[in-house]
Amino acid sequence: MSMEHNTVKMPVYLDNNASTPMDPRVVDRMTDVLRHEHGHPSNKTHGFGNRAADLVETARAQVAELIGARPQEIVFTASATESCNLALKGVAEMYSQRGNHIVTSVSEHKAVLAPAGRLEERGLSVTRLAPDSYGRISAEAIDEVVGERTILVSAMAANNVVGTLNPIAAIGRMAKRRAVLFHCDATQAIGKIPINVEAMGIDLLSMSAHKFHGPKGVGALYIRRQAPKVRLTPQIDGGGQEGGIRGGTHNVPGIVGMGLACEIAANQLDEDARRMRALHDRLLTGFLRNIGNINLNGHPDERLPNTVNISFGGVVVAELLENLPDIAVSAGAACTSGTDDPNYVLRVMGCDEQRAGTSVRFSPGRFTTVEEIDYCIEKVSTAVNKLRSGNKSSFVCTF
Ligand code: PLP
Numbered sequence: 482m483s484m485e486h487n488t489v490k491m492p493v494y495l496d497n498n499a500s501t502p503m504d505p506r507v508v509d510r511m512t513d514v515l516r517h518e519h520g521h522p523s524n525k526t527h528g529f530g531n532r533a534a535d536l537v538e539t540a541r542a543q544v545a546e547l548i549g550a551r552p553q554e555i556v557f558t559a560s561a562t563e564s565c566n567l568a569l570k571g572v573a574e575m576y577s578q579r580g581n582h583i584v585t586s587v588s589e590h591k592a593v594l595a596p597a598g599r600l601e602e603r604g605l606s607v608t609r610l611a612p613d614s615y616g617r618i619s620a621e622a623i624d625e626v627v628g629e630r631t632i633l634v635s636a637m638a639a640n641n642v643v644g645t646l647n648p649i650a651a652i653g654r655m656a657k658r659r660a661v662l663f664h665c666d667a668t669q670a671i672g673k674i675p676i677n678v679e680a681m682g683i684d685l686l687s688m689s690a691h692k693f694h695g696p697k698g699v700g701a702l703y704i705r706r707q708a709p710k711v712r713l714t715p716q717i718d719g720g721g722q723e724g725g726i727r728g729g730t731h732n733v734p735g736i737v738g739m740g741l742a743c744e745i746a747a748n749q750l751d752e753d754a755r756r757m758r759a760l761h762d763r764l765l766t767g768f769l770r771n772i773g774n775i776n777l778n779g780h781p782d783e784r785l786p787n788t789v790n791i792s793f794g795g796v797v798v799a800e801l802l803e804n805l806p807d808i809a810v811s812a813g814a815a816c817t818s819g820t821d822d823p824n825y826v827l828r829v830m831g832c833d834e835q836r837a838g839t840s841v842r843f844s845p846g847r848f849t850t851v852e853e854i855d856y857c858i859e860k861v862s863t864a865v866n867k868l869r870s871g872n873k874s875s876f877v878c879t880f
Pocket of ligand 1: 559560561563590639640668669690700
């Protein structure tokens with residue numbers, strides 16, 4: 482049950498990298514569309530269909546505007562996972578005559594790693610680079626492994642687990658120089674840092690509305706239309722929607738919600754980022770003040786404004802979370818928690834099992850308050866110090 486304490490909304494939600502609460506403006510707009518706009522956007526023989534089609538095109542322009550693209554370069558999908566699949570598989574099939582090699586990194590989200598693995602099963606060659614200890618991949622490291630048969634480089638803008646930013650503009654310049662296509666999974670970056678496909682040399686970009694206060698079940702893929710014109714083999718064939726690239730009746734309310742979420746993100750990106758950065762710094766400073774023997778994971782500066790991933794040395798994370806029933810955080814990425822995977826991102830960054838296994842991700846968002854951060858600092862500090870004093874005999878300090 483949910484209850485309000487001044488500006489502390491219980492339970493405290495600090496898991497915005499997994500999914501964000503919808504912005505009330507988006508909820509209102511979508512509710513209106515759900516109530517009144519049931520036309521099929523592909524059926525233009527009456528006003529209902531025409532209005533639905535207009536709604537989709539308005540949203541397309543809003544999405545394009547946020548990333549510096551043109552509306553005709555946006556294809557709506559159901560998720561970032563679908564967008565990444567379409568990008569990787571679509572390029573691999575379309576450019577199979579030109580080459581059969583893809584470069585990516587082991588620290589990518591499964592939305593990229595899984596389709597890359599599937600392509601490998603089909604005979605493609607995939608190079609998965611290891612990141613540095615901050616979780617970064619350099620343009621130089623990618624450049625070294627790009628060869629004659631390379632058709633695509635896929636690098637995420639921001640890591641979902643630790644928040645580290647990749648040098649996307651440098652990777653984009655390198656990809657252009659080597660004449661390979663560049664797909665960027667920008668799912669965690671959108672709405673948190675500025676992303677511009679022209680300035681960053683991105684040819685394909687995946688994003689998902691529920692990561693920036695839009696609805697679940699709707700995403701987009703940006704596909705460059707000129708210099709170079711990127712072509713893709715469709716992965717969902719059907720009624721020819723989205724220029725034949727992605728069949729299926731449009732999720733009109735979801736698409737409208739995504740469009741508005743993009744417009745809001747564009748209008749208040751600086752303000753949102755400043756607020757999130759302040760909350761991030763407050764959380765980190767509070768932990769450092771109250772708790773000894775902790776490590777911030779990820780790059781110290783080149784990081785998302787909202788992501789604080791900390792290893793609490795000597796603490797069993799499951800026990801810590803049990804002691805925090807009214808704080809929602811993540812131990813590992815949402816897609817891997819609940820499995821035995823000891824957080825593969827931290828492991829590929831070179832963290833030992835102790836450090837990877839004692840890490841917790843705190844990700845505030847647009848609607849997080851200072852009071853919620855203070856509540857979290859107090860509760861987590863008390864729980865960690867209590868567990869450590871109870872576990873003295875088995876306490877192992879590895880940092
Ligand atoms: N890529 C990254 C970096 C993510 O963080 C996520 C979700 O956590 C995804 C892709 C997948 O997004 P979706 O759930 O919309 O498919």
